[in-house]
Amino acid sequence: MSTLLLLQVMNGVQFGILLFLVAAGLTLIFGIMDFINLAHGALYMVGAYLMATFAATTGNFWLGLALTLPAMLVVGLLLELGIFRKLYQRPHLDQVLATFALVLITSELVKMIWGAAPLNVPMPESLSGSMPLAGPMRFPVYRLAIILAGLGLALGLWYVIGRTRLGMLLRAGASNRNMVSALGVDISRLFTVVFAFGAMLAGFAGAIVSPILSVDPGMGDSILILAFVVIVIGGVGSVRGAFIAALLVGIIDTVGRIFGPMLLKMAFDPAVANQLGRTLAPMLVYLLMIAILCWRPNGLFGRSHAK
Structure with a gap:
């Protein structure tokens, strides 16, 4: 039993790392730009498809990955300059509708x-x-x-955000965007950098998961929902919070799906326990989110910030 638990915890950590790669860019975009981007999951999907294309064309996984990253950076730049920049000053409902439309368009283009x-x-x-x-x-x-690649990226993000001038501007922008702009910082350029880097992180997550999951047009939908859960639990705008929350969500979701039915069999008939376990297991991360929000309404490391 303990060996099985260790295996599932490791699987949960791996899943959590993937969630972090998607949620890190999303929490920066949401926290700094105050922009709700429902198309972030589509970027994860596009990264997986580009990886499949480049790997098949070159016949080499590593070369395919090396081509996917700059391609996703370009995709992020084009989307930010061509579409999203026009939505920053619009109400959140307009952002939700526009990015949801982009999800549908991207899905059809992929097909x-x-x-x-x-x-x-x-x-x-x-x-x-x-x-x-x-x-x-x-x-x-x-x-x-x-897991190791995700940990390396997490350390890199920690260094950039906590120890560099760009990170200082990002933290300041998350706290008070208007003040940073008044000090002469080009907010538009900062937004472009943040969005393009977030798109590349999402694409990287899609690329590295492609050998263990099938690449299909709906693969970005479920991970986007969990990514939003991660940034709510961790605190909007906090990369550290996104990392810790992603690991929590990944482990609880993975371990709960395996051990939930096993524990329920102690009290219910095996058939009933299996059915009940499959029903309750996906709810565990949402129950975790509710519990944390009741304890800390702004998330684990979130804070109220002026825009």
Whole structure:
């Protein structure tokens, strides 16, 4: 039992890292720009499709990844300059409607270009094995590589936001956008950088998950919902909060789906326990969100800030 728990915790950490990669850019966009972007999940999906295309074209996973990152940066720049910049001063309802329309458009474009059938990306041979975890349990090396890559990016973001001039401007912009603009900072350029980098992070998450999940037109929908849960739990605008919340959500969601039915079997018939467990397990992260918001209405590391 303990070995199975350790395995599921590791799987939950890996899932949490993916959530963090999506939520980190989203929390910066939401926290600094006060912009609700429902199309962020579509960027995750586009990153996976570009990865599938580049990996198939070059025949090399690493070269495909190296091409996907700048391509997603360009996609983010084009979207920000061409569409989102016009929505910053609009009400949140307009932003929700416009970005939801972009989700539908992107989904149809993906189907037109790549088709509706799921795509698969071959796993790099150097990361295709598994390592002993405990007893007979083994953990895939590729999933461990995802965890390490996510931790490296989290440390990089911590350094940039906490130790550089750009990070100082981002923190100041999240606290008081008007004051930063009055001090002579080009807010439009700052927004462009934030949005493009957020798009690249989402695309990177889609690219690295493509060898272990099928690439399909609806893959961005579910992770977007969980990404919003993450930034609400962690606190809007807090990358540290997004990281901790993503790990919490990833572990609780993964462990709950496996051990929930097992625990319910102690009190219910196995068939009833399985059905009840499948029903209750997806609710655990939302119950966690409610509990944390009752305790800290602004999230774990959130704060009220003037716009």
